[in-house]
Amino acid sequence: MEVKSDLGLFRWPVYSGWLVQRGASNGCAWFLQVIFILVYQYLSRSCGTVSSIAGRIVTGGHPESVGIASRDEEMEKRIFEWVANLSLGEEEEVAMYISKDDQEAAMRAWEAEKDVVKRQALEDEKKMEWKLAVMREKKRRVDAAAEAAEELEEAEQYDFSRSQHIAVRSIKLGFRDFARELVGAIGTEVGHRLDKTERFCVGAIEGVKAATPKEEEARPPRRKLVKVKFPDSYSGKREENFDNWEANVKTYVRLQQVSPDQQVLIAIHALRDEAASFARSLVRAANCSDDPVAYSSFTSLTEFLKLLRERFADVARSVKASDRLQTIHARKWKSARALKSTMDELVAVPDHGVTDTQLVGLFYRAIPEALRGHFFAKSEDPATTYDSLSREVVAFEAKSASVSTFWHKDLDK
Incomplete structure (x- = not known):
């Protein structure tokens, strides 16, 4: 397709071939062809046909005709430069980011403008607006890509740290299994050795007993426990005598041969009301979880009675x-x-x-x-x-x- 005039000054294949050499696609070349046709039609309506302009120049017309011809040549030169300076990347970016409806509306606005200068200003303004929109879209996409890259990096870092954690955990589990197996093996070996030692010692003792004549040894008479009344409960009131209660508790523990780890337990059972509450507070303060048995296992009776005396002794x-x-x-x-x-x-x-x-x-x-x-x-x-x-x-x-x-x-x- 080509645009012809009487003198053949404007032929589209010249420009289209040049664009193809520059690497433009057929779609871009077609778009520029349409623009070139519209510009040419506008010049034809404004200044007459190109052949009349050329005839006036050849026949030596009036100065006005010469001025019009020079303006047409200047316009043709500017169109050629604009087409030459329109790069392929800008066209593709405009086609990619600017809708077709907006492009057609801009072209109609350009065609409606009769003044060349205003039309050029409109074109430049619209191009700058499109470039700004393209730059904003590019920036948005770059920011989105950067954000996606940052999220990807965080995900990779999380995966790496988690893999390290899993590796450390597997190592710990391996050490634990190894320690369990080692302890089991050692325990089995020690138990086996103890069994052998016990059998040897039992055999040796039995042999000695068999070799020694049996003699009845006089055993000391077993001491019978004296029955003692359990101490009366102490509540911590002023009218009660703490010294008497303390003496009763000590006597009961002594005569009943209570083991040291249960003496405080006996004393706690001989308390009531405020004194019992104070004893429970002592158990909780020792981190025994309200377990007097555990508290009695490591607390002496003397220390416990001292604390009670400091709390309830008669002022x-x-x-x-x-x-x-x-x-x-x-x-x-x-x-x-x-x-x-x-x-x-x-x-x-x-x-x-x-x-x-x-x-x-x-x-x-x-x-x-x-x-x-x-x-x-x-x-x-x-x-x-x-x-x-x-x-x-x-x-x-x-x-x-x-x-x-x-x-x-x-x-x-």
């Missing part, structure tokens, strides 16, 4: 002990030994509140007057303790009593 008892210690010197003591025995019982009461320095002063003021002069300097020494001072005074008193007894016996003789 008035310590106050009474403190009052008696503060007024111990008001009584006239004839013996330092009796004074020391009484003060030792009061000092043993927990939380009595009397310091060791005060005990030294109270003991010194309460001893008989005959002994005070010997221990005045000792009582004023800050390093002196109640225990050391009381022992020295009792020892000095005993020594003085023995000397006095010996002197009186000598006088009697």
